[in-house]
Amino acid sequence: MRPDLEREYVEYVTARLPRLHRTAYLLCADAFQADDIVQATLTALYLNWSRAVGADNLDGYVHRILVRRYLDERRRRWSRVLLGDRVPELTAAPDDDVEARDELVTALRALPKGQRAVVVLRYFGDLSVEATAAALGCSTGNVKSQCARGLAALREALGPRHPVGAANTTKGR
Amino acid sequence: MDEEDQLRDRLAAVDVPPSRIEVAALLGAGRRAAFRRRSLRASGGVALATAALLAVPPVLTGGTGRPADRSALGPTATTPAATTPARATPPATPATKAGPTAGCRPAELPVPPGTRNVEPAAVDPTGRYVVGNGTVGQDFRPVLWTDGKPRALPVPGTSVQATAVNAGGVVVGLVQNGRQEYVARYADGVWTRLRTPPGKWHPYPTPKINRAGDVVINVEPSGNSGGEGSIALLWKAGSTTAVRLPLPAGANVHAITDDGTLVGGTYVDGVGTAAYAWNQRGVGRKLPVPAGQTGLAYAARGDWVTGGAWPSESVARWNLRTGQVIVGPRWTHGTGSQPYGPGTAVNASGWVVALGTVLRAGKPVELTLPDGRTGRASDVSDDGLVVGSAFSDPGSRHLGPRVWRC
Numbered sequence: 070m071r072p073d074l075e076r077e078y079v080e081y082v083t084a085r086l087p088r089l090h091r092t093a094y095l096l097c098a099d100a101f102q103a104d105d106i107v108q109a110t111l112t113a114l115y116l117n118w119s120r121a122v123g124a125d126n127l128d129g130y131v132h133r134i135l136v137r138r139y140l141d142e143r144r145r146r147w148s149r150v151l152l153g154d155r156v157p158e159l160t161a162a163p164d165d166d167v168e169a170r171d172e173l174v175t176a177l178r179a180l181p182k183g184q185r186a187v188v189v190l191r192y193f194g195d196l197s198v199e200a201t202a203a204a205l206g207c208s209t210g211n212v213k214s215q216c217a218r219g220l221a222a223l224r225e226a227l228g229p230r231h232p233v234g235a236a237n238t239t240k241g242r
Numbered sequence: 243m244d245e246e247d248q249l250r251d252r253l254a255a256v257d258v259p260p261s262r263i264e265v266a267a268l269l270g271a272g273r274r275a276a277f278r279r280r281s282l283r284a285s286g287g288v289a290l291a292t293a294a295l296l297a298v299p300p301v302l303t304g305g306t307g308r309p310a311d312r313s314a315l316g317p318t319a320t321t322p323a324a325t326t327p328a329r330a331t332p333p334a335t336p337a338t339k340a341g342p343t344a345g346c347r348p349a350e351l352p353v354p355p356g357t358r359n360v361e362p363a364a365v366d367p368t369g370r371y372v373v374g375n376g377t378v379g380q381d382f383r384p385v386l387w388t389d390g391k392p393r394a395l396p397v398p399g400t401s402v403q404a405t406a407v408n409a410g411g412v413v414v415g416l417v418q419n420g421r422q423e424y425v426a427r428y429a430d431g432v433w434t435r436l437r438t439p440p441g442k443w444h445p446y447p448t449p450k451i452n453r454a455g456d457v458v459i460n461v462e463p464s465g466n467s468g469g470e471g472s473i474a475l476l477w478k479a480g481s482t483t484a485v486r487l488p489l490p491a492g493a494n495v496h497a498i499t500d501d502g503t504l505v506g507g508t509y510v511d512g513v514g515t516a517a518y519a520w521n522q523r524g525v526g527r528k529l530p531v532p533a534g535q536t537g538l539a540y541a542a543r544g545d546w547v548t549g550g551a552w553p554s555e556s557v558a559r560w561n562l563r564t565g566q567v568i569v570g571p572r573w574t575h576g577t578g579s580q581p582y583g584p585g586t587a588v589n590a591s592g593w594v595v596a597l598g599t600v601l602r603a604g605k606p607v608e609l610t611l612p613d614g615r616t617g618r619a620s621d622v623s624d625d626g627l628v629v630g631s632a633f634s635d636p637g638s639r640h641l642g643p644r645v646w647r648c
Contacts, residue, residue, distance in 0.1 A: 100258075115273075116272065
């Protein structure tokens with residue numbers, strides 16, 4: 070890549086990395102997998118940077134890759150083995166403690182994968198209904214209905230009767 | 243505050259564990275990927291490759307100050323390589339039918355009407371049967387090709403994923419139905435659930451089957467991840483009752499050969515520590531890799547086992563009969579070189595599929611496609627039939643299933 074293009078890439082990635090990582094974590098609720106998804110996404114972005122940087126909606130484009138990667142990771146269970154093995158120097162982090170702190174993450178995990186992606190992209194990624202539909206490859210009507218269902222399912226976790234952390238016992242650990 | 247805003251606030255406030263990704267490392271990964279792509283193009287799909295044929299007798303590994311290796315090799319280790327000095331030329335492997343630069347002839351695999359995004363997963367050793375999966379939303383829909391003719395298999399669940407097929411056309415896969423997740427065998431037109439021991443188990447990564455019809459997989463207690471508390475299971479041909487394999491704690495099985503040899507690795511806290519081959523009594527031999535590396539085995543066929551070595555991310559091949567160990571090759575281009583990544587499939591001649599690339603005699607074979615398309619392999623049969631998919635390049639858009647006759 071040309072040095073000036075590469076600099077633009079570094080600037081973009083530096084600015085977006087924390088948010089992309091958070092998005093990936095909300096999708097998969099696993100710290101390692103989130104890193105893998107983000108790395109795969111941004112490597113793919115590097116390869117197509119010269120074209121991608123000219124896109125009308127670069128963030129939308131990146132989210133689209135991110136969601137695809139997330140869905141791919143979920144599909145290919147063996148990837149967990151492969152990806153885990155790639156970093157033998159890292160020991161597994163005690164993710165469970167982190168997850169247990171937030172009832173919302175637990176509730177998100179219980180959503181169907183597509184619904185979860187819709188909720189995360191709409192309400193964390195701040196993507197429009199249209200951009201969410203484009204990222205997920207579905208209709209805007211589908212996004213709206215999934216949003217409504219997702220919100221309904223999360224209502225309990227959001228409700229005032231269930232403050233953060235109060236539902237840890239439901240995890241059965 | 244309305245519900246939507248409340249959700250926005252809460253999502254932004256979730257306590258997310260720290261990322262280990264650094265921009266510098268990302269840049270490195272991007273450059274490597276770009277380099278590898280350039281290498282592929284510059285060489286017309288056949289890159290220059292070098293392989294290190296490693297001699298790994300106990301005398302050598304013992305000499306590196308890793309006595310653990312020596313004891314693990316023990317009396318079951320094969321030693322013919324002891325007299326073979328390390329050399330830096332590609333090793334010869336049998337059954338190279340065509341020259342190293344000959345491309346493989348592609349053909350489209352037809353898909354059943356109404357199926358989408360169908361990707362082949364595996365081919366049986368004879369090349370007659372191929373299994374793959376289409377998708378509907380997040381769910382799999384299994385497909386079986388017999389002599390190139392596709393058939394959509396029944397879907398007794400929300401998602402059914404075909405993962406392997408043997409020379410008798412018996413398919414194994416994973417069925418998900420609501421919260422249930424189990425291994426199933428497809429034969430004579432029906433899927434049969436293969437039962438696990440009492441308790442709730444999560445099977446992973448995917449079941450494998452040998453010629454006789456023996457099926458292996460690992461299961462961990464539902465709710466665990468990373469293999470915590472896992473056990474390895476075997477269903478003998480035709481049986482639906484699992485036998486727990488007497489492997490060491492933390493061992494995972496990833497393949498079973500026709501003579502019943504189990505191939506896989508040992509894991510500690512979800513991290514791989516060594517590649518192993520075991521007999522069904524659980525007597526194992528460590529499959530060695532060079533000092534400083536960690537090996538893991540993912541696939542086996544005949545005498546050959548493939549997998550990877552870390553941290554070099556190299557493809558690894560072991561010959562169970564001769565004891566030969568080959569780590570590499572790497573892409574070389576100019577003054578640099580890059581690893582292919584771990585091997586995930588192997589045939590009886592030792593051809594390996596490493597993250598979509600087929601390596602024959604240590605050299606990548608060209609999966610011929612028209613310009614603007616690139617082929618990625620999933621599996622290869624003993625007679626050189628490669629199954630995989632075509633992707634747009636650039637863009638990596640899936641263009642459909644393909645086979646290549648090599």
